[in-house]
Amino acid sequence: MIRMVAKTLKYFALTLSLLIISTLGSNSQILQEEQYLEGYWKFSIGDDEQWKQPDFDDSQWSSIRVPASWESQGYNDYNGYAWYRKTIRLDIIPKHDLVLRIGSIDDIDEVYINGRFVGNSGKMPPNTKTAYSEERFYTIPSSYWQKGANVIAIRVYDYYDQGGIIRGPVTLNTNVAEQLVSLNLAGSWKFAIHNQHNAEKANYDDSDWSDIQVPGFWESAGWPGYDGIAWYRKSFKLPAHLANEELILLLGRIDDEDKTWLNGTRIGGVSPGSLRSSLARGLFGSYQSHTTLRAYEIPQSIINTVGDNTIAIRVVDTGIDGGIYDGPIGIMTRQQFDTFKKMVRKEPDWIDTFWEWLNN
Template identity: 45%
Template sequence: MKRANKSLLKILLPTVTCFFLLVGCVENTNKAEIPIRLNEKILIELKGKWKFSLGDSPERSKVDFNDDNWELIDVPSSWENQGFHGYDGFAWYRKEFTVTDDLSFENLYLILGFVDDVDETYLNGKLIGLSGGFPPNYNTAYNAYRRYKIPSGLLRKEKNVIAVRVYDKELEGGIIGGEPGIYAVLNELNPDLTLEGIWKFKIGDDKVRADKNYDDSDWDSLFVPAHWEMQGYRDYDGFAWYRKKFSISKELSKERLVLLMGKIDDIDQTYINGVQIGSTGLWNFNKVPTDFNTGNEWEQKRIYSIPDGLLNFNDENIIAVRVYDGFRDGGIYQGPIGIITEKKFRQSSSR
């Protein structure tokens, strides 16, 4: 999406918040209507009083951090409306809640709604979501709808703690709109191993980036799924690579497995442990693709079979995704992202 004026949209935001909640958008792509999410059921409401403190420290993400002396403010609402008028900069929110029911079989998401401008979101000390870019590589994501996948087993049947790091550059700041809560998503593929979360990312192109032992330690970190424009690469068109390390349970070693890569804008080549397992789009070009969107590849779901013997069930694995975006938004932008058994995939697809 090409950026609109932030000040103007902040004036309009209260008017359009209800619309965004109904459609559950991550970002307005201007390419198609945003799908209506009627398959979300709220399990735990998180509106109301949250702990709040100005400033910044990584210690604040920890479950056992002492926030007894913090302020209490309402969520959702800008902090300017609650005694912090004119403050721009870093601040943290924390929320403690208890789970009484067994939610281990649910497909769970934490929805915060709209955060102005940038956030990192932690659940029980684990980073599960990131939108925008913090200084010195600042990039606002005030108009992105925060909807973060909760990894299996992370939510406890006891005390849980959400911690949200926020940076605001100008005007209103904080968790400002939406219906914050823990949601179950119905009738959506729930991978046996989710790969949503933080990935390594680098623009440009070099095929050696597919190699399992390639050193990506100096790459940026991006959240997947989300357009890269929302995370510091505004208006970038061209090649880019994603990489992620993962381990997989031995319990799946006897299953035929499928990689779900969601939707990618525009075309991709996908590798596991250096071996290409899938591709979408026309890659028969010399330097730069010219027919990169002849079949609306940006809205096609990526579903790639994983060859037998390719995964290492005793050690680390690497997935690498080469992406080319030729127009507007780019990247791995919609889930689910993960590995699922072929049997479970076929059962879900036949419903």
């Protein structure tokens, strides 16, 4: 009876802690606004795949204020699909990734830049899942932009209440934290679901694995509904100017758990289980699984300063979304890392202690 009461209390405490962590977790995105996107956008109800294309003629579409619900702007009681489009001009192509920030969309969205998929929140029908309460941060690779006109297209599905891009800010930003990375490792990685024997080895053959964009949830990259084990691998050459530096590998946030190897040697990981090695911790020594920032020291004895280096990451997702979903992703020097730590907010120690209690 006592054990049953204790488990019940832990259940309610876990629910409360998830709410607390969602508001107090550290923020890895230090955003500097580059372009203000609030105002009037082109808008149409309905759904057509061609509406994401940059050469689509939207001149006959209505104009609608962003942010504000479409129901408050003449589309009373409309539930279903609708599209937003906005054309912006860039005098030069950015040399770094940009972040599209949107306060809230009711209920579900997919974002495209010049016809190329960027990301999504929630799940479209038939397996509908709302994301109306989530703030959106979409990382847009510099390769997606072009000099001159660029089209942002957002597909929205609303199944209840207001509908649309309902809250700001709506801005295009530079992630200042990304500028501290000496070697940017975001982009295409090798990926495979299920356990892969010996995948942590440096000489493992991953040529038949799929390609996946990092950061990003694997659900939005073609593995919807998958929960369990998956592997990521990426090879890189170390720039000569970093050969004698003390280096830190940044892997952003991972949903949920990870074990990370470099050239076959375990260098870090985050796991909320009761059995942990000294490697099982993230930035600030946190064990909070999907909310903590991964930051792992790279021993100089294992780094290859001439040939290829290989990162292998075993990820375990226990439910809902999964994968390496938030940056920065790359290698920093110790000096850059110390600056980065000052920019992000430290997670309170008592939350980590509370989380350990919940998982034991």
